Amino acid sequence: MVLTALLFVTFILATLLLCTPFSAAWNLTVGEGHCADFLPPYLATCSINMIFDFTIVLLPMPVLWKLQMPASKKIVVSSILALGLV
Secondary structure (H helix, E strand, O other): HHHHHHHHHHHHHHHOOOOOOHHHHHOOOOOOOOOOHHHHHHHHHHHHHHHHHHHHHEEEEEEEEOOEEEEEHHHHHHHHHHHEEE
């Protein structure tokens, strides 16, 4: 949770600091303002967020597969947990 919160704060700061002056990030009528390309920070944030998502889904899998239950139930529970990726 801490990593996700830090990612969020970093993304907000990076987005706001790409514009000069600072107010150009939300006020498009600033005459002399300009912003850098937003695509690289967006792609980096999305990539890191996807890694977090996969990690969160994969964390309980080793514990789940060590449980004493039929393999069919393990597959069903794994599938339900994997629905979080959708």
